[in-house]
Amino acid sequence: MAKPKLPSKTSGTTRIGLExxxxxxxxxxxxxxxxxxxxxxxxxxxxxxxxxxxRNLEKQM
Known part of the structure; x- marks a missing residue:
């Protein structure tokens, strides 16, 4: 499957959403x-x- 090219403006927001x-x-x-x-x-x-x-203790400190 080929990825559709997105405009630079939306690619940033979609990347944030994906993250x-x-x-x-x-x-x-x-x-x-x-x-x-x-x-x-x-x-x-x-x-x-x-x-x-x-690990939880490490996070709390």
């Missing part, structure tokens, strides 16, 4: 990951949980 939707998508994926990690009881996920909580 926003991408960030929202990644946020949803992260939430799903955290939820699946919290609900499952595999020992491997204990490591995941500790790294996630460590």
């Amino acid at each position: 926003r939707s991408f960030i929202q998508c990644m946020g949803l994926v992260k939430e799903l990951l955290i939820y699946s990690i919290q609900t499952s009881s595999l020992p491997v996920n204990g490591l995941w949980r500790s790294t996630l909580s460590y």
